[in-house]
Amino acid sequence: MAGLHEECGVFGIYSKETRDLANLTYYGLFALQHRGQESAGIVVNDEGVFKVRKGMGLVNDVFSPEDLTRVGPGNISVGHVRYATTGADDINNIQPIVANHNKGKIALAHNGNLTNSYELRCELEEKGAIFHTTTDSEVIVYLIVQERLKTGSIEKAVGKAMERIEGAYSLVISSPQKLIAARDPYGFRPLCYGVTEDGMIVFASESCALDAVNARFVRDLLPGEIAIVDAEGIRFDTTHCQTKPRRMCVFEYIYFARPDSTLDGASVSQARQRAGAFLAKEHPVEADIVIGVPDSGLEAALGYSRESGIPYAIGFTKNKYIGRTFIAPSQDLREQGVNIKLNPIRSVVEGKRVVMVDDSIVRGTTCRRIISQLWKAGAKEVHMMVSAPPFTAPCFYGTDVDQSKGLIANQMTIEQIREQIGATSLGYLSYEHVTQLTGEDTGFCTACFGGEYPTKITENVGKLRFEDKIIPKDRSGAGK
């Protein structure tokens, strides 16, 4: 709602022997759950038979023990968790997408967002193609299948498809006999791989998912790299590497990824602590305690505390029981002060000058509510520190904010925002420092902070472009 959302997580395993891959994929996806909570899917390839289980909801909810048993054994698996970016929350859009074809089938999981998919889709439809989803991922599937008919090789087909598509994509693909992973030439989204003790090769959006299945992290895929795994082991196609500048999403470090993950060689936890330390340098204040907004503001708060010398404290209790079926308080009850998710700890903040660190202010409403609770709990001052620059421009590379309307930083000055949220002072991380969170600036996408868009942006890149244009207002649903 009032937050940013990462879009998706991808996962894949290759095993030389037939094993119960559904279970391992389940735990891998569970570790990537923070990257997408709307739907999940697992495809296990058992000697060319693709066994599928997909559904709306959390990994917990989608897969029953019976499902895992049924999908169970195989030697290749592909998994996906999704927060809808393109394509409405239609169950047809749940990934991995499986395409059956008499020349072979593929299952594909995609993290990211293409910026030329509308044009590609129209072109394919003009030639007689029929699309069943409203996702840009199906465009990739179509291109791969058609290139494969031409080239007769799945690997070449993936490479050829990469020449046509533009934007952000980290892909994990199963053909009947191979597991293929690919990352776009800008490297917008992370993708790494590891090896288990018994030799299985595992791809995942974040290294925390390798930890989950006890796979040793080997390395991140390079931007533009294709990895192919089959009975002969893993090999790499670097044809598309270094064709574009590196443009890793900096928000992966600030907010999306888990603090225990390492992305492109840098620890997320450390990047966040560094963000806090930069903030302390840029916005020093006199205060009694530093607290973080759980969960993603905690590391930055610790960084601020260490740099500034102001003691770190635990300022909030978070109610961890909010589930899908939670009944949000009505506007009326909110105004009466009904207070459900975060409660400040009065004994900690009462009478104190408080520095509070969070990772972003999107619309400002949540921030305002939290700060007002601190005042009510007796805080003497509330200095709000944001561990990222103001978020001013839409993202077209796979996050949930692809329109600039509704972004508070796009409409107000920092002073106006401060007033709006009711803080004593307000500091944002500088644009200069945000590119140094992992050390030297190695190339980041900072489009959402007003930086340059790495790819061409047309008018057809919005999240619901296919819904808006091709099938306006359509809502499909099968199954209850």
Added chain:
Amino acid sequence: MAGLHEECGVFGIYSKETRDLANLTYYGLFALQHRGQESAGIVVNDEGVFKVRKGMGLVNDVFSPEDLTRVGPGNISVGHVRYATTGADDINNIQPIVANHNKGKIALAHNGNLTNSYELRCELEEKGAIFHTTTDSEVIVYLIVQERLKTGSIEKAVGKAMERIEGAYSLVISSPQKLIAARDPYGFRPLCYGVTEDGMIVFASESCALDAVNARFVRDLLPGEIAIVDAEGIRFDTTHCQTKPRRMCVFEYIYFARPDSTLDGASVSQARQRAGAFLAKEHPVEADIVIGVPDSGLEAALGYSRESGIPYAIGFTKNKYIGRTFIAPSQDLREQGVNIKLNPIRSVVEGKRVVMVDDSIVRGTTCRRIISQLWKAGAKEVHMMVSAPPFTAPCFYGTDVDQSKGLIANQMTIEQIREQIGATSLGYLSYEHVTQLTGEDTGFCTACFGGEYPTKITENVGKLRFEDKIIPKDRSGAGK
């Protein structure tokens, strides 16, 4: 299990004004429920927006009041109930099939089975098409979409597609602005239309669905006829009529259709009574009462009674509460005599010579159990009369029996069957009379009784041809 199954029912409405068509389609499908109990779907076209609700199960179970409200208003609707014929019970296979395309979309409901769909699908895949279902109906959708790209007209596209496809099909199709119905040139499956008092045009597999929505029956579509309804009213394209001999499925009268329906001008109830009367002439016996096996044997029993003069009686009580979740007795309990569905009425049959009429003997096990109950209830003789000829050959035109193995009449003589089922005597309706159930023989498909197959039959026409060949053993599922 031990019975024959009709495959599908189709339904469609065109209204000049926007109305709540989801409700009417619900009641129409409910009246066609006997034609398919595995899944159901409704698509309402609301000014070009196709609102869809599909699901596994009975009409009752698939649609909630909220679903009907959501799908609700529009001016065209298409509905389908399905007993899987081709395509395993995958939810992707639920109809109507909706294809989105930037040159327009279509929703299609199909009753019947093509006999050349395997070849057509391979041909389309070779050109780069990707199929998402394992139904032959999607082949029709693809052909229509591609012909439309060429001709620019949905009506012409349907006609062109009919030139490519072979086999049994009654179709109801919505384009953004038109409702189109079409029946294959042999007329294997029924399709009729009617008009409501306020001018809506309704298509349905059987006239009982017109009764359900209080539409006045106008006429059956001719074999090969295409009906097009749009803002200017209804018009007909008879280009493909009379290109093939009429081959209406005779089992529609004997078993599939509801007795209150009229198909191609003939009452189903009367056809069944006539079957009973023919049986009485062909197989006269001395007996005290004539009873029918509920529900489809009752009319034939009455016909036998009237022709023979032997009194009609109600011999069984049927438990009407068996639902989807009923727990069938174990083999063990069955052998202990646990008896759940039909119970003979002892006071009716005790000490009597009984003529029992049913519509078919497929594997013989059910029939044997019922007869043994009659003996236990004190019957003195049990004369079994079947209101159809022996079922000896597979059907490839849309019923559930597409293999000849398992058919008792294919493996035993009539005397052996009689012995197997434990009857005093056994009579089948003659092949000669079965073609006269509606009066003069106007042309029926009698392939399942050993008659000729009207179309070419290759090795690729079996029910699960796409599962067996293209995606062996694959079982997909989304949603719980």
Added chain:
Amino acid sequence: MAGLHEECGVFGIYSKETRDLANLTYYGLFALQHRGQESAGIVVNDEGVFKVRKGMGLVNDVFSPEDLTRVGPGNISVGHVRYATTGADDINNIQPIVANHNKGKIALAHNGNLTNSYELRCELEEKGAIFHTTTDSEVIVYLIVQERLKTGSIEKAVGKAMERIEGAYSLVISSPQKLIAARDPYGFRPLCYGVTEDGMIVFASESCALDAVNARFVRDLLPGEIAIVDAEGIRFDTTHCQTKPRRMCVFEYIYFARPDSTLDGASVSQARQRAGAFLAKEHPVEADIVIGVPDSGLEAALGYSRESGIPYAIGFTKNKYIGRTFIAPSQDLREQGVNIKLNPIRSVVEGKRVVMVDDSIVRGTTCRRIISQLWKAGAKEVHMMVSAPPFTAPCFYGTDVDQSKGLIANQMTIEQIREQIGATSLGYLSYEHVTQLTGEDTGFCTACFGGEYPTKITENVGKLRFEDKIIPKDRSGAGK
């Protein structure tokens, strides 16, 4: 809604060895499903451990295979199906009622309705009892438990309790070691027993449930009789027999019971045929066909046909797929003629003078709708025959109609009713004949036809007496 409802069915088994009684009880209850569709319960007594499964809904819906396995084995079982008579549809009210007590426990299933339960409950509460249900059955449980504390014997306790309670009751009760069945001294409700081939003793409301589990019918319990089964076999206590006149509910024959059941020695099917024959004598008409309203009017129609010589016909097709979740048409759609449950067969009734037989007219609305459909289908005359006398007085012995308001026969003359329902003529079975449906009049309760109430009726006997008085408007619910 517009119909009468039987209230409950009871079932019990005693086996010397431990067996899977849950399954057998399931099939027994399934055969009694017509006696109660709102809830069902099974208690299996496994060496003094009472394993319980209860729930709202049909037998189909309440019990899963896992439930039956869990409840599974034991040597005594008690089952119940319920259509709420006293006690709102609260899940606490689902039977069998189980009472835990350190001096032993009991499980009790009750069919019928007490007429002095309000007074007894108040008396018990004054002494400190707390009731958990709003059923009169819990009053019986309390009396038995308290008498048992005094007498130390469950058998004596049942007899003592019978001296306190008044009204209609057929009971099946399990104590830790015994299965006890009892029928009230008037014999309002049926109760019979049988024996299986391997020696289990089975009690059931109707003999059709004995057939279901392949138990041989032995005899009906006498009014007032108590049967006790334990390791030593079955024995009977007839102390309370013949203390009251026999008052079997005549509506059990006309409507409630299944036609394949035998109650107090008389076949239900034959009683209904006899009702039809009496009607033909009382109300002869000139007509072309006699049709019955499915399902309970069919036998009476056949009886009318045989007596009158007018041919019997099958006049309606009934849609058998209506389930719990069926969405009834709105008033609006009903007025547009949407027609869901019964459809007349035009080819049968068109141009005919029709005699239509049904078992009752409660409010008249359903009857009126059916007759209007016959007119629409082309009937020339519609002679309505009702196989019971006019229903004019409330029933307090366990059916659903305990108020006289809403009963059409209580408000209009027969001629007015005829006009209201739109029939050519209308005949009711005479009060004289209704007591002869099973042969000679052996004593029936005919209170609902204006006969005498066998027991004292106070103002506190209505269906919701405990809801209305003690816990007005309260609606409880646990579990979703």
Added chain:
Amino acid sequence: MAGLHEECGVFGIYSKETRDLANLTYYGLFALQHRGQESAGIVVNDEGVFKVRKGMGLVNDVFSPEDLTRVGPGNISVGHVRYATTGADDINNIQPIVANHNKGKIALAHNGNLTNSYELRCELEEKGAIFHTTTDSEVIVYLIVQERLKTGSIEKAVGKAMERIEGAYSLVISSPQKLIAARDPYGFRPLCYGVTEDGMIVFASESCALDAVNARFVRDLLPGEIAIVDAEGIRFDTTHCQTKPRRMCVFEYIYFARPDSTLDGASVSQARQRAGAFLAKEHPVEADIVIGVPDSGLEAALGYSRESGIPYAIGFTKNKYIGRTFIAPSQDLREQGVNIKLNPIRSVVEGKRVVMVDDSIVRGTTCRRIISQLWKAGAKEVHMMVSAPPFTAPCFYGTDVDQSKGLIANQMTIEQIREQIGATSLGYLSYEHVTQLTGEDTGFCTACFGGEYPTKITENVGKLRFEDKIIPKDRSGAGK
């Protein structure tokens, strides 16, 4: 499983005007969810009509918006969340317990556990009472109802009942016109009250639930105090105060309660920080970082860090998506290192001497797994600090551990435990300091650490005493 469980949370509201109390109670219970996750219930008293909604599961899952609307308005409400202590997880046992009685009804919510309920129940049953649950709370209900019959006053009845029952109880009770709260004379369990801006009086187990509904905390109830709220306001009965020594459960501070709650005047957050500080004094080590095991170890870790001067760090990422339907890894997968809930952050712990603080070691298995992950992530030393003394004796006052078997501290020396869990060193908080967590020792129950049991303990106090003794092995269930 391997953890301790608090048993229950209670909540109640009195409003002079009729208001939507179901919603407020929902949010109050949501704030108390950590005190019981197995079932939840709300009873709203609307002018004497008690509207009930109860169910198994989290507050989220039990109450739908429709439930809240149905139960909705009233002027008194009582709510309960429960982790089964006595009484198996039977839905009949879900609280609040509602008793209907013609002399008035009550709804009761109970947190705690009686130590003489077995004896009281037997006594009541001997006099003819029938119990419907296996909870000791129903014993309280029975006593209150019976005392009320004698005294005619609900307030006096509560007081009289308190003279009979022994053990731990914090009660919230609604009679038709009053809301009553009571706390046992030892004060084992917390109970406080507050007032909302518009004058509603709110009782809750913890002050965080007052915060949730924006009620101002007024004070804790005294041990033994009864508070009565009706139209005339709130009044107190202190007859039973100071009849026993104060014995507040010290584990409420260490583990059960939320850090943002204040219990008997002391902040839980501060008590935990103080525990950490005591640990640092008792068990000083040389180390590089101090980390806490989320969530309840975090405050103690911070206290240790501040006292010792060793930097605080965030050492783990916790996966917050584990829900009820999560499929736990098989033993096999656990041994392969599948790792789901807590993942150490390698960049934080690698190469470091780590102090890790947690609140308890129950069986040792979880602790061992976490420590082994730290080793794997590169920790150089792992010093385990437990913010409580060894847990050696069962608790009979309302927690989940009422048997001493399975408690690691009961079977091993500290050195053996250290070895078992694989830590470099292991320190427990001393018994001396644990009573000083809130400042001076004001009287705590420390029975579980080997202290004295404040009440008499017989052999009949175990958690499942009624299941074990009265209804062995019985498992009931209604509703799916």
